[in-house]
Structures are given as C-alpha cells and as structure tokens.
C-alpha cells in the first residue's frame with residue numbers, strides 16, 4: 500500500500516513518516532484535516548515529464564488540480580509553466596512569479612478580465628469559442644492556440660471526458676479551422692493546435708486516436724490556409740493510482756508515447772516537427788499529497804463499522820463527484836494488524852458523505868490518525884465550506900522540514916463574508 504503514498508513515505512517505529520516527519524508530529528503541529536505534500540514527489544514528476552517532451556517541448560502545470568502559489572513556484576524552479584483557466588488561477592501563477600511565456604490561458608468561457616490579463620502579460624490564449632478570436636484581438640491578445648475537439652470518446656468518468664463530439668470544450672474541426680483563419684487575419688500569432696482528451700485516462704487508446712486526428716487537422720490547415728502549426732499541445736489527463744485495486748499506466752511512459760506519436764504523425768503528413776506541449780495536473784501533485792484526518796466517533800453496528808473523521812466531502816468531494824475510491828492507513832499504528840473492516844464517513848450532514856466504503860484498519864478508536872494517500876489533486880482545489888466547515892491547511896514537507904503553504908481557514912474567515 501505504501502506505493503500509493505509519496506516517494507518519501509516510510510513506516511518507522513510503527514508510524515507513517517512523510518518527508519522525514521512523523522504523521523502524528525505534523526498533525527499535532529498543524530492540526531487536522533491536513534493536506535501534506537511531498538516536495539520530492541512533485542519535483543521527480545516534474546523533471547520526468549519535462550524529459551518526456553524533449554528540449555524543445557514545454558510542460559505547463561494544470562493549475563486547477565491544486566492551485567497553490569508555493570507549488571507553482573516550486574514547479575517553475577524545475578522549468579514548468581502553468582495552464583490557467585480563470586483570472587483567479589492566473590493571479591496565483593503571477594504571484595508565483597510566472598510570466599507570459601510561462602503561461603497558457605484556457606477556459607471555455609473566458610471573461611474580459613482574463614483576456615485583458617492575458618494581453619497585459621503577452622500570454623497565449625487557447626481559443627475555445629467561435630467569437631473568441633474577435634474578443635481576444637479587441638483585448639490586445641497577441642498569441643493563440645486553437646483547441647480542436649476531434650470526436651474521440653475516452654474511457655474515463657463521464658464528468659471528465661472532454662474530447663468527444665458535443666463537448667462543451669473546444670471547436671469541431673471546421674470551426675477550429677475558421678478560428679485559425681480569423682486569428683491570422685486579425686494579425687495574431689497562431690502558435691499551434693491544442694487537444695485535451697479527458698482526465699485520468701485508463702490507457703493510450705483515446706489519446707493515440709486523438710493525436711492522429713490532430714495531425715490530420717494540422718494538415719488541413721496547411722492545405723487550406725497555408726499555415727503550419729509550430730506547437731502540438733496535447734493537454735493533460737495522465738492518471739495516478741488512488742486505490743490498491745487500480746491499475747493505471749505510468750504518466751511519464753504515456754507522455755513519452757504521446758510525444759513520439761505526435762512527432763511521427765506530423766512527419767507522416769509532411770508537416771514540420773511541432774514542439775510538444777503538455778498540461779499535466781493530476782499526475783504532478785496527486786501522489787504527492789496525503790490527507791491526515793483525526794478519527795472521532797466510532798460506531799460498531801451489525802451492518803458495518805463507521806469511523807467518522809473530522810473532514811469529508813467538504814475537503815475531498817471526489818467520491819461523490821466521480822465515484823472515486825480511496826484507502827487509508829492508521830498512521831500512528833501502521834505496524835498493527837489491520838483486523839477490522841470499516842467504512843470511513845465524513846462529518847457532514849449527508850448520508851452520501853462517505854470517503855471510503857471499505858478499508859481494513861487496526862481496531863479503530865477515537866483519536867486515531869488516518870492517512871489517505873493519493874489525495875493531492877482535485878481535492879482542496881474543489882473544497883467547499885459545506886456545513887460551515889473551514890477549509891484545511893496544506894504543508895509541503897521535505898528532509899524533515901515542513902512549510903505551511905496554505906493556512907487553515909477559520910470560522911472568522913467564513914463570517915467575514917457575511918453581512
């Protein structure tokens with residue numbers, strides 16, 4: 500099970516250790532629930548993905564997976580830019596020191612504020628609507644990619660497929676070609692073409708087909724417009740394992756195949772070799788993150804044993820949104836036999852607020868610390884204050900040191916917005 504945890508995870512003296520720090524020490528110092536991110540894991544993933552795209556390629560962190568200034572800064576040190584999709588995410592990236600050349604601006608409904616900021620920073624936008632080229636040009640945007648939807652259904656949860664016909668994202672090929680023409684006519688520098696198939700892709704099938712169709716689309720642009728794409732932005736979507744029963748292909752291996760497939764497909768159509776851009780989110784921060792919860796009420800019913808934690812769907816709504824499955828380790832009793840089957844419930848007033856249906860734990864009791872691995876992506880990023888529960892803190896750990904990178908929200912913070 501330790502292979503779901505970050506690279507620095509160890510069991511020492513019967514206790515889970517992350518980045519050289521005992522889980523109980525982290526919980527005592529920063530409180531619970533606590534999101535613990537392992538710096539070593541984030542950096543290892545970042546460097547491996549950069550290697551996968553080669554020296555002319557670029558990797559942009561899909562900021563929405565965990566919008567955090569410290570993480571953006573850390574990734575920038577390893578040469579990564581950021582993909583942002585709102586004025587808020589863009590502000591986070593700017594706060595982390597990223598400039599226009601390190602950004603890709605997304606969004607299926609970009610507002611004026613976002614386009615204006617993109618123009619001010621001279622960052623490229625990814626055109627995602629028929630009239631967006633005109634709006635972007637009026638705002639002063641100078642560079643663009645065009646997002647094309649190529650009709651490939653990825654075999655992932657329906658909430659996170661994006662590349663199919665009828666998707667709210669991107670433009671079908673004929674409209675995308677018109678957008679390229681429009682952008683060129685308005686004097687924009689059109690860098691290239693963009694696709695994003697979906698998230699947590701189970702294999703390479705959908706992406707391979709998409710890449711072939713992307714090359715065909717680039718060839719049709721060359722034939723009809725005399726314009727050649729310099730960039731093939733293949734989006735993100737590389738998955739991670741969240742549960743021991745899951746079998747997910749390694750993100751770096753998939754990224755390498757994606758890059759080589761794109762190069763070959765462009766070459767086969769007589770197109771110049773594109774620079775490969777990637778926008779991974781989940782696979783950069785997912786495994787790096789572990790959530791620590793404190794166990795409160797334990798109820799042993801004839802039907803099952805409930806273990807209630809001090810968080811739940813407010814800090815991690817993925818079980819409710821995607822049917823996500825997690826596991827847990829009794830972090831301070833990690834060497835004890837996991838002899839009891841339990842269900843881990845959140846503290847919210849919803850029967851559906853169940854984080855884990857079934858997990859084996861050493862007879863759980865009040866005060867235990869539970870560590871839930873593979874929670875670094877799309878958890879805090881999607882958190883709410885449901886039931887008036889303030890959002891948890893996040894720390895970055897490395898070599899025996901912990902750094903607070905997101906303060907714990909307080910009830911006073913919540914009351915501040917009330918009138």
Ligand SMILES: *Cc1c(COP(=O)(O)O)cnc(C)c1O
Pocket residue numbers: 561563564582605695697698699734735736737778779780781782
């Ligand atoms: C969500 C998203 C990503 C990141 O997806 P992951 O599955 O986290 O890798 C990248 N690009 C676009 C356009 C996205 O919408």
